[in-house]
Amino acid sequence: MKRIQFQETGRICQVPINDIFGFMYLATFIYFLPVTGIIFIYIAILKYTKRSLIIANVRQLGLEQTRYRRELRFIKRILILISIIFITGVPYLTFFLQVNIGQSPMPSYGHRISFMFLSCGQGLVMLLAIFYADDVRKSLRNILLQKLPWIRGRRIGNIIS
Template sequence: MIVFETLSSILMVICSIFGIVCAFLFIIIVLTHRQCHTLTILLVFNSTIAGLIANTTCISQAIYQLLDVANDSLCTVRGLFLQAGTGVLYHTLCVQALYRLFVTVYSARRSLQTTRFIILVVVIQWIFSISFGLPILFTGHITYQQGSRICQVSLEDTIGFIYFASIIFFIPLLMIVYIYFRIVKYMKDNPFSTTNRSTINGQQRHQSELRLIRRILTLVIILFILGFPYFLFYLLIHLHIVSPWSYMPRISYLFITFGQSASMLINLITTDDVKKSLINIIRKCFGKKNPAQHITL
């Protein structure tokens, strides 16, 4: 099993590095290109910051595992960040969903769409995201797991697991699905059909909304599917179908790490203005030189 331990940690490092690179590319492009300074991209930027933190935490944990560092003084803190990182990412996706709800369903209420109000929502989200894991940390539910050399809430800890699973996965997931159900239903019940020009604008807006919905739902589905093994192991243990296995946390976090890195790639290639800027940068760096620039002998 030593080979499995090493390979799983190396794969976590590779996935996390990929996610960090994608996140940094997104951040640099947004900061350096004025056309990317929109409220919609700001919210994707918020998710990218959360993903950067989550991927950095995963690579840190994987390195500690490779170095065979046991239960040191910071183990429980790393465990808190490791389990809360995915939760932060989901919370930022909830904020994106809320903004689309305000813009689409509550479009008449302009106060809900202002930059000041959305920034306030983001600040509240980060305060909650930073603090929601503290009760579990201070009550000692995050413990060192000898078999996988990691600090986390044990799969056998019913209270701690249900609390974290609810805050990290199920409540944000249900919120996002409900919000986008409301958005899709509203767009179906309120088609744009007035003058010819407004109909064209309405169709463009409708297509833009659908693209954004598809992107967010794709992101949520990837994170849910890749985080599902963790919940599956919990059910199998508590239904007495299988016995606790020391490598279950490693397998779970390997899937979660892959999902977090994939989410950073999705942000990079599906955010239109950022993608266009990235393509222009690639063309400038690797494109063919202009023949007119060659010196004629």
């Protein structure tokens, strides 16, 4: 059975939303498994951080607090990335529920809107992942300070770092 079909109203080739098996297969392997993996990694890091915080109270507090702050910053970044993925998936979920539960026809622009949100969300996640790398952020700050020397004394350098 052919899963990918040309949809004339949207002028796009894809697995139709009405095909529950094909849609759920793609949604599972493209969206839910990676997000679930990220969430489990996040939970493991969170448990490790809490455990090391308890140990830090017994040991040296100075070194452990800097490590703890660094780990919390890492956890915050992961949480931001996961929330972006979930938020940008809401329009696609809305159209899916509208077609399958509400039994209403899919608007001709629905696929384009939902794919636009998914694409923008994935692009934003990639940009944030690159920007969160300390070396990339430092080199961006240096380039910005070289190109715009008038901001050298201002606080924009602190915003980037």
